Amino acid sequence: MGEMAQKISKVDHEELLKVLNIAFAEEWLAYYQYWVGAQVAVGPMRTSIVEEFMEHANEELKHAKWLSDRIIQLGGTPVLDPKDWESIAQCRYDAPNEPYVMNLLKQNLVAERCAVARYQGICEMCFGKDYDTYRVSAKILKEELEHEQEMGDFIEDIKQGVEHGAQLQS
Numbered sequence: 001m002g003e004m005a006q007k008i009s010k011v012d013h014e015e016l017l018k019v020l021n022i023a024f025a026e027e028w029l030a031y032y033q034y035w036v037g038a039q040v041a042v043g044p045m046r047t048s049i050v051e052e053f054m055e056h057a058n059e060e061l062k063h064a065k066w067l068s069d070r071i072i073q074l075g076g077t078p079v080l081d082p083k084d085w086e087s088i089a090q091c092r093y094d095a096p097n098e099p100y101v102m103n104l105l106k107q108n109l110v111a112e113r114c115a116v117a118r119y120q121g122i123c124e125m126c127f128g129k130d131y132d133t134y135r136v137s138a139k140i141l142k143e144e145l146e147h148e149q150e151m152g153d154f155i156e157d158i159k160q161g162v163e164h165g166a167q168l169q170s
Contacts, residue, residue: 017076025085043101112148
């Protein structure tokens with residue numbers, strides 16, 4: 001536990017630890033959503049999309065590590081039991097029951113938009129009050145914004161491919 005980390009933070013520690021644990025749980029769920037989606041994906045651009053999903057999965061896992069480190073530094077304990085992740089997470093896990101790539105991309109786009117809102121909120125909560133938590137959350141926010149853009153780009157690419165294919169057939 002970092003004594004100075006707690007002393008210099010001017011944020012309500014109980015509330016901050018609660019929010020960081022929610023984000024921690026959400027990162028684990030996001031990791032699994034990307035990972036399992038990569039395993040079952042079918043459809044156009046599958047190879048590229050699976051590669052992107054695996055990259056995102058690894059980044060979500062990295063985010064969980066950063067959050068865990070910060071939670072511990074602030075004197076807290078990260079959520080210890082995976083069965084608790086879904087009950088505290090507000091960004092929901094969406095099982096890939098329909099593994100067509102467009103469905104998976106849309107599910108992940110929703111998840112990324114939720115994550116962007118989560119980290120924007122943490123940044124706002126910590127700005128000027130807890131510089132290290134702000135730094136960590138801003139770094140994660142940057143990556144989540146990139147993920148959201150990439151999911152949207154894949155969706156648009158597939159839509160354009162479908163439209164182009166339809167034009168060729170008419």
